[in-house]
Amino acid sequence: MIPDVPNSDSELGHFANGTDSIDPNLLDLQSTSREVHLRIEGGRRLRGEVALKASKNAAVALLCASLLNYGVTKFLNFPRIEEVTRMIEVLESIGVKINWRESNTLELRRPKELRLENLDEEAARRTRSVLMLIGSLMHDHLEFDIPYAGGCKLGERTVKPHQYALEEFGVNITATDKHYTVKVNKKAPGEMTLYESGNTVTNNTILAAARTEEGTFIQAASCDYMVQDLCYFLQRLGVEIEGIGTPLLYVRGLSRIKKNIEYTPTEDPIEAMFFISAAVTTDSEITIRRVPFRWISLELMKLKKMGLRYTLSASYRAANGLVDLADLTIHRHEGKLSALPDKLHPNVWPGLNPDSLPYFAPIAGVVTGRTLIHDWMYECRAIYYAELSKLGIKVELLDQHRVYVRGPSELIKADLSCPPALRPASLLLIGMLAASGMSVLKNVYVINRGYEDLAARLNMLGASVEVFS
Ligand SMILES: CC(=O)N[C@H]1[C@@H](OP(=O)(O)OP(=O)(O)OC[C@H]2O[C@@H](n3ccc(=O)[nH]c3=O)[C@H](O)[C@@H]2O)O[C@H](CO)[C@@H](O)[C@@H]1O
Ligand SMILES: C=C(OP(=O)(O)O)C(=O)O
Helix, strand or coil: CCCCCCCCHHHCCCCCCCCCCCCCCHHHHHCCCCCCEEEEEECCCCEEEEECCECHHHHHHHHHHHCCECCEEEECCCCCCHHHHHHHHHHHHCCCEEEECCCCCEEEECCCCCCHHHCCHHHHHCCHHHHHHHHHHCCCCCEEEEECCCCCCCCCCCCHHHHHHHHCCCEEEEEECCEEEEEECCCCCCEEECCCCCHHHHHHHHHHHHCCCCCEEEECCCCCHHHHHHHHHHHHHCCEEECCCCCCEEEECCCCECCCEEECCCECHHHHHHHHHHHHHCCCEEEEEEECHHHHHHHHHHHHHCCCCEEECCCEECCCCCCEEEEEEECCCCCCCECCCCCECCCCCCCCCCCCHHHHHHHHHHCEEEEEEECCCCCCHHHHHHHHHHHCCEEEEEECCEEEEEECCCCECCEEECCCCHHHHHHHHHHHHHCEEEEEEECCHHHHCCCCCHHHHHHHCCCEEEEEC
């Protein structure tokens, strides 16, 4: 059985799935050797256009999935972000040959034999995504160790759903000192139900099914965007998958996969929410290009009901030919937005995306009235929303899941450090863009985990963001 809570103090900071307290060491763990900070001259209105990059969350799943393929895998338009770099370090350490080709094309060639004993533990511990290595490695390895996974520090993030899902495929996972020890006696479950409709666990299960020749019905699957992107890639590899975008997936795998393949992941709906929130909080008009609008349709609906005006262009296909995109223009609101009377809360897709929810916190700071944000999914992410009060937004923390945000507020500059979680850290950047004067945001590694070249892209929109170390 995998414990979800660390057994001893010495495990704190490493067993990131288990602790429900915010670990002060985590920032150190997440820093690269050179800390990078941002200096933001706020209070400028944004203007112009920005195009979205592909998502961290699909990218990490695709990197793990590349191990299933004994041919050459090429990912086009792949995000050059810290989380991808960590996963590349992990894959290179076990023998995968990886090269960045022209700008954002990533080419991977796995060797016949992986050297799992060389796995780069330091890189692995910085990301939760290493959990998905289990679903890929179980097909050719009878026994191996994976370091305890890291990722955003948001309170307890259980690994039990992964254990329960993979045991259906004959995978036994036990927690030893700082590692999961994985033993495989492969079997085909036929039918299985996930313990939670989590994204990473769904992807892990799909990876397990992708090289299981008998068909697998996966019930209570997440239908979220990174799951869809992984399924589209696996289909290209020849894996049969039905029910993409629904909670019942049917996967008929292949015993061996060897194919030279190119795949372009879809643009990131959560990056779209970052730019939407930046535009609304600074009361700006900008156009966000290449938005997978159906993946944030509920978010757009809520914004419309607050009074926000936006325009969607005619739709066109993403480079993978599968997902519809459109260009989204957010119009200035000139202070005329109103708070929704009902709470904002996340849900598994097609609900309001759990990673979109935080972006409503700075928005709620500039609308008139009181907004209740109920972040039930994560144990303590709502606590980070209260950091916005240091930028002048009136946030009342009701408990570790709920905040009231009262607006409109006049935002004020501040010097702050990033909390150890990507979306909450990026909220502070949004607040600083809207606050007049010079703010400093320290140690932005955690933002760079998920977003590429954000300072330069914001500067193209007329912001003034200086990177320094
Ligand atoms: C690499 C990746 O894709 N990361 C995303 C993924 O993390 P990931 O799939 O790893 O998320 P977790 O498994 O940690 O789940 C997030 C939280 O939601 C809870 N939970 C989840 C599903 C459910 O049906 N019921 C439930 O209560 C979990 O117990 C946990 O507290 O999904 C999260 C939730 O969308 C996102 O914030 C992460 O960006
Ligand atoms: C929680 C997040 O990421 P991860 O699952 O990588 O920790 C996130 O992207 O907001």
